[in-house]
Amino acid sequence: MATIDILPSGRIRARVRRSGISVVKSTFRTRNEAKKWGRETESAIEQGTWEDPKAPPPPGAFTLSMALDKYEKKVTAKKRSAPSERSVLHIIRQDAGDLLDTSLADITATQLVTLRDKWGDVVAASTIRRRLALISHLYVVARKDWGMPGISNPVLDVRQPKVNDARERRVSEAELKAICAATESRELANFLRLALATTMRRGEMNALRWEDVNLRDRTAWLPAAITKGSKGRFVPLSSAAIAVIKGMGPKARGQLFHFDPHTYTRAWRRAVDRARAAYLENCATRDADPDPHFLVDLRLHDLRHEGASRYAEKKGFSTIELAAITGHKDLRMLKRYTHPDAKELAKRMG
Numbered sequence: 001m002a003t004i005d006i007l008p009s010g011r012i013r014a015r016v017r018r019s020g021i022s023v024v025k026s027t028f029r030t031r032n033e034a035k036k037w038g039r040e041t042e043s044a045i046e047q048g049t050w051e052d053p054k055a056p057p058p059p060g061a062f063t064l065s066m067a068l069d070k071y072e073k074k075v076t077a078k079k080r081s082a083p084s085e086r087s088v089l090h091i092i093r094q095d096a097g098d099l100l101d102t103s104l105a106d107i108t109a110t111q112l113v114t115l116r117d118k119w120g121d122v123v124a125a126s127t128i129r130r131r132l133a134l135i136s137h138l139y140v141v142a143r144k145d146w147g148m149p150g151i152s153n154p155v156l157d158v159r160q161p162k163v164n165d166a167r168e169r170r171v172s173e174a175e176l177k178a179i180c181a182a183t184e185s186r187e188l189a190n191f192l193r194l195a196l197a198t199t200m201r202r203g204e205m206n207a208l209r210w211e212d213v214n215l216r217d218r219t220a221w222l223p224a225a226i227t228k229g230s231k232g233r234f235v236p237l238s239s240a241a242i243a244v245i246k247g248m249g250p251k252a253r254g255q256l257f258h259f260d261p262h263t264y265t266r267a268w269r270r271a272v273d274r275a276r277a278a279y280l281e282n283c284a285t286r287d288a289d290p291d292p293h294f295l296v297d298l299r300l301h302d303l304r305h306e307g308a309s310r311y312a313e314k315k316g317f318s319t320i321e322l323a324a325i326t327g328h329k330d331l332r333m334l335k336r337y338t339h340p341d342a343k344e345l346a347k348r349m350g
Contacts, residue, residue: 002038004031014038018045062148064107065100068093070146071138080203080225083260088134095119104142109157116158125161132158167299171196171306175275175295179268182275188267190248191257192303197241199307199326201227202300204235206261210251218242222327233327268300308334 003015014034016023023041028034068089076085093100095118099111112135119128136155142148176196180189195205198220207226214220215237223232237245248256257264276295283290308326311317319331328334 002035002042004034004038016041016045018042021045062104062142062146063101064096064104065093067104067138067142068100071141074145075137075141083262085134087262088131092131092135104139105148105151107154109154112154112158116161120161125163128161129163132160167302167305169297169299169302169305170309171298171302175298176303178275178279178295179271179298182278183267183271185267187257187259188264188271190244191264192268192300194241194244194256195300195303196307197238197244198235199304199311200235201304201327202261202264204327206255206257206259206264208256209254210249210256211253213237213245213250213256215242215245215250227327235327236325265300272298 003017005013005015007013012028012031012034014028014037016038018041023045028037072086072089076082076089079085095115099107099115102111112132116128116132119131132155136153139151139153139155143151143153176192180192183189191205194200195202198205200208200222204222204227208220208222212221212223218237220235220237221232222235225232227233245256259267272295279295280290304326308322311325312322317325319334323329323331323334326334
């Protein structure tokens, strides 16, 4: 017979022990519900029909759809990048087709190659690699945490597309001024100018708090939880950065910026489109030929590139000093982010 206990919360817990199996459940409102569950559980154990609800399903019954749902709930939800990763999971669900109903253990590399090629017509190689990496990690978690040690990872047999996403696009002051003028959000304009002045990443900017900004020392502290790497770091603040921050407040506590990181990206794109349209209209009014490159092929992340390049060119910072500003641990990566202008270098050469 089930053992019934009343918890401090007022809920009722029932425990069943039969044939070496111990089962506990503590979500009952009344003793009668607990006793009924106890009788049914005891009967199922004796008849050999009882199944542990916490036990992982056998690999053959665990579909990709089930795995994605469980991964989102157990793994993605704990990440700082949860919002963007949920978007990736949504895309995988949309594009996977019949794979969603396929057993995780039966999915082959050939099927994933088909999915990879489907994405290849739409997105960049780096995006495809990130999506495949997520699927690969799902298999790792299934093996190590979900009780499926024998399951193989088909992503390991999929050839990854070659990434060539290094950019040399520079953002001129005229372009940034036009974008800030075109946006209807003062917060976005402050966000853009501070991003250029500090070279901080979008997520770091979004998480920056007033209590971590020290105007006297001209630094901003980024805890490890919001920046890449295992340690937090201090960001030096230039005069331009100080001017932007002072123009925003300062306040005692709370975040400097309040929107979701993806909101800034979408607002940036709208502002760039409006600025380009206004520029073309102005050129038409003046009967002037528009510059085909002005306000074209711009990304929000280019501000980080531009800020680093300006510090390298005009301030003469060394690579190590630049890394302290940008937060790069790998100096090879920093080389991709800094693109000194040949004309500026020529002036310094004398």
